[in-house]
Amino acid sequence: MRKITALLIIIGLLSIPLAGCNQTPQPAPNEKLTKVTVLLDWLPNTNHTGLYVAQDKGYFKAEGLEAELLQPGEGGTAQLLAAGKGDFGISYQEEVTVARSEDIPVVALAAVIQHNTSGFASPVERGIKNPGDFAGKTYGGWGSPAETAMIRALMTKYGADFSQVKMVNIGSADFFTSMHKGIDFSWIYWGWTGIEAEQRDMKLNFIKLRDENDSLDFYTPVIIASETKLRDNPELAQKFLRACSKGYEFAIKNPEEAGRILLNNVPELDQNLVRASQKYLAREYQADAPRWGGMKQEVWKKYADFMFENELIKKNIDPEKAFTNKYLP
Template identity: 55%
Template structure:
């Protein structure tokens, strides 16, 4: 989530990006004596359980089966959206939030699969803070990352209970650790339960969650998603289809085999906490596909709902052409 915070602050930089793809020499699958097309996918943040399906597809050979040699790379200072939009990476892990803002500014990012079907984020606080609903935000200090979207989300939720966002003290805590910050500087923060919430369970620290989706249907958006750029879709549709087919297989495996999938992620990122990865993977497994007909599926109404909410709250300069922001055409049939 922290990387998304940074992206929301830098999405304006994307409008100046070009869309050129660099050609690279094909790799070779020695087992099948087959030349593979080299492609890159850039993560939004350091490896975590949002990304497990990609590592499974790589480890299990699903990408190679589709003729691809996929390199998973870190975003660096530029950020995944900027690298993907410019063609410096073929694919990226992104978010409906940032793609919506980017497309309104003319940036050619397109979502090609939903990693998680519903928004699992919310406002978290230690139980002793007694924050159990949006009205309880009043008189408290919220720690965020300095994006206008935060105050708008707080305002939307608080209005449901006739509370006023002006009664909340909002500070920028940047990349500060949630567990340290709530003991020292703030009362609540915005987290993904599947990682930070699970970590709280393992620490034995009880938290209350106020989920966005409990108070607004329009805030049930896709976060994260897999994305590419319009040039990639126009010039290399077979590569996009192959990538999504293998990724779908990777996430489907993860849904059915969370323990083994967690070990694959840990093999790729051994510095991660093993217990946290295992528990997070178990928690997240049912949420990847959830109630969708298949993993990765996206609905127009979800894109329209969130874009209209952003426009109504002054977060977009103009309305989004929602049907251009995403596609289901590359999902396996």
């Protein structure tokens, strides 16, 4: 699973609070659903399962929403949402931090996965055991400034020269194909690509970011929206997040059935990979958080400070404006 760009989600209809219970509102039989567009960060995978579950189980519809899934396009999710090209999107804390430092007004609404399971992976024969070994190697990525920033910062820690890394934009090419076409290492999610490597019996060296620095245990991926969208239609965000929360909570409790739902919607995915990945992520979506999606200010501050101190962003950000938990149920 990598950084990705597009998926699904939406909701709309007032909730009816009752004493002692939290009922899901049901739209009137002939009520027109509100269409919501969701931009994925990458091709569909188990990072996005909760969205597909919310669609399949009618959680979006119960909120009066009709979700439209959009595949990755030109530009990052943050830039597209800020330009009004979608309602919600799948992004990651590093993209939001860079965007906020450049006065691009996007806000993270929920953490899809509570802890950072991503890192830099390479076949063991490439001999890349730590970021210092990136020198002289070729990196395959998706052309994000966050990638360049992260690689430079990690190499600096080891006294290595970033200019010795060849950066190649591989677009939507998968990790395994790229490794056979001159790429030495890439940024992956262990819960998808790492598990697939295990199934292929491919030995990897994996540099987990949060092991390199606890400031790198950031939220990735996250659900985001623009400040304009939140200001103009806060109820839409509440409905959207209620449906998303139910979708991911279902995936946590029922990974096998959630995997089947994802496969029904994206049948070209490998069944064994989806099953194994879904089982792995069922423990990671919420992990040790009191509720799915919740985020902590200290996580946002530590990562923003890391970025600023390593000159990866030109100005620091206000963490309180970069994320919010107020739309979560």
